[in-house]
Structures are given as C-alpha cells and as structure tokens.
Amino acid sequence: MNCEEARQKIKIRTILESFNLFPVKENRKTAFYFALDREETVPSLSVDFVKNTAFDFGTGKNYDVISLVQQMNKCSVSEALKYLLSFNIPVFRNVDVKMITEVKNYQIIKVSEIRHLALIQYLKSREVFEQKHLVEEILYRLDGKTLFAIGFLNNSGGYEIRNKYTKICLGQKDVTWVKNEPNVNNEVLIFEGFFDYLAYRNMTREESSKADYLILNSTALLFKVRDALNEYDLISLFLDNDTNGRLTKETIQMNYEKVEDCSLIYSDFKDMNEWFCNYRR
Structure with a gap:
C-alpha cells in the first residue's frame, strides 16, 4: 500500500478511533475533535469526513491519515504506512458507525451501587432493574455541574454513562x-x-x-x-x-x-x- 492508496482507502475517522479519539461535536460530513498535540477545553481540530482530512485551527496544520499517524506516533512516512496497513481491510471499513461522545474534562466524585430513585425508575422503565448489580451509580462533575447517572465500566476504566437525558462516555472509550x-x-x-x-x-x-x-x-x-x-x-x-x-x-x-x-x-x-x-x- 502506497501513500495515495492509504489516503483513498482508509477513513480518517477509523484512524482517530484507533488512538481513542472521538468527536466532541459532529454531523454527517464534519466533526470537531480535541487537538492531537495539546490539552484544550474547546475542540479545535476540524475533521472533514468527505475529504478525509483534518485541519487544526490552533496551529494551522493540515492532516491526512498518514500525517495524522506521524503526529500521534512520532514516526516516519514508511512507519505510518506500516501502521495503516492493518486497517486496509475492506469489510471492516464499510460499517457506518454510531458514536457516543467521549468526555475528557470531568471529575468522578463517587461510585456506588444504584440508590437514586430516578435511576431506579429508569432501570425499571428499561425492564432491567434486576440486573442493577452489573452497573453502578456515578456522581460526577462536568461543565461546572454535579450530575448523576448509571455507569457501565469498560475495559479501559472508562464509564458508559446513561440516564433519561444523557448518553456519553467518561474517560477512554473501549469495549x-x-x-x-x-x-x-x-x-x-x-x-x-x-x-x-x-x-x-x-x-x-x-x-x-x-x-x-x-x-x-x-x-x-x-x-x-x-x-x-x-x-x-x-x-x-x-x-x-x-x-x-x-x-x-x-x-x-x-x-x-x-x-x-x-x-x-x-x-x-x-x-x-x-x-x-x-x-x-
């Protein structure tokens, strides 16, 4: 696989996901991510899924799938192509994935068994209250607000967060x-x-x-x-x-x-x- 084939065949969204980077805001054609090389509270990396490119408004840098891997892995073009080779599998590229926002700037205050009445009612509305021991009650702080929700732990220590109004992930997204x-x-x-x-x-x-x-x-x-x-x-x-x-x-x-x-x-x-x-x- 050469550079042109990589740019045409491999979706930039897939490569971002491989580094556990997910959209903060998105629509069908574009999305905003947090920057690749710095911490920030307002996402500045604009990704164009149609053109398969990204632009960092903070630095003025343009990225394609190759330069994105170079930035993340601090590697050469040939090393980036080697990394991208494992994603050149057509049947795995065709899924139109559904994403859930991965939240970075948060604080988990308390993790406990499900006790809050609203969460109990929500579990009952989904007919899974009997399995409440498989989830946890998460008290967390986000955007200056103290919130609570049902949390489901993933393999990277992140929590899938759900209640009647919220569908996010606190921490790193994983299975x-x-x-x-x-x-x-x-x-x-x-x-x-x-x-x-x-x-x-x-x-x-x-x-x-x-x-x-x-x-x-x-x-x-x-x-x-x-x-x-x-x-x-x-x-x-x-x-x-x-x-x-x-x-x-x-x-x-x-x-x-x-x-x-x-x-x-x-x-x-x-x-x-x-x-x-x-x-x-």
Missing part, C-alpha cells in the same frame, strides 16, 4: 469483556450496548453465563476485537435491527466462520432491549 469459566461451548455473545446485555441477562438469568459476553459500547470499536474473536468456535450476534447493525453483522459474518444472527428473535423491534420491554409488559 467491555465479560469472561466466564468454564466456557463450555467456546462461545461469545456480542451486544452493541449494555442495555441489550442487561436485557439478555435478565431474560436468561444465570443459565447462560457459561458463554463470554462482549459489549461493543460502539460498533466503531469492532476493530479492537477482530483478533480476539478468532478464538471462539461460535459467535452469537445480538445487534440492532437498523442499517448500522446489519452492516456490522455482515462484517462479522464475512470475517468469521461460525456466526449466528440472534436478532431474528426481535426482528420487529429496534434492538433487544426494546423487544424485551415489550415482552415483559
């Missing part, structure tokens, strides 16, 4: 692995979001805990687990019934041998949690 021993069938169950995972655990309780669970927390993070998924004899998918979910399913089906699409169970609903709520009521 969440839940490993179980023994894994009799060498199976992994994959969910997009943790409410789908909680719904599944609520529906099956303990009898299905012999498999491993993978909660992507964003389909954009699929690249992080593509090698790990090779270790399983069976991959069971509980993805959303929308365009993004179908593309993610097709990506996994094209890359692995034994894949089961479990979304057929809730084919008339957006996702598993929505189906489970309807089923319980």
